[in-house]
Amino acid sequence: MKNLVLGGIILFVLTGCTTTQKGTTAGTLGGAALGGIIGHQSGHGGQGAAIGGAVGALGGYIIGDKMKNKFCPVGGEVYDEEVKFCPTHGVELKYKEE
Ligand SMILES: [Zn+2]
Numbered sequence: 001m002k003n004l005v006l007g008g009i010i011l012f013v014l015t016g017c018t019t020t021q022k023g024t025t026a027g028t029l030g031g032a033a034l035g036g037i038i039g040h041q042s043g044h045g046g047q048g049a050a051i052g053g054a055v056g057a058l059g060g061y062i063i064g065d066k067m068k069n070k071f072c073p074v075g076g077e078v079y080d081e082e083v084k085f086c087p088t089h090g091v092e093l094k095y096k097e098e
Contacts, residue, residue, distance in 0.1 A: 005046065023067060024057050024060040025060065029056065030060070033049075033052070071093060071094060071096055072086040072089055073091060073093075073094050074091050075088060078096075
């Protein structure tokens, strides 16, 4: 069970490529580690890691989503920090004003 969870996390790390996915992955790993510690102390390591992973994924998703702070002035689509030009409209992306 523990190996299965770990395998899933590794697969997720290898397949994730967008900033949101990276943030989610980081959150999942952090959450799983934290959950593992909590679970270990309460005698349910696997269960704790699974719960921690779910909580971490949610937190990481929010962090990852916040990294999408640029938008296309033509279509309004949002992009990651590292994208400079809109792949659809070919215009320079602008920073969101918050
Ligand atoms: Zn665009």
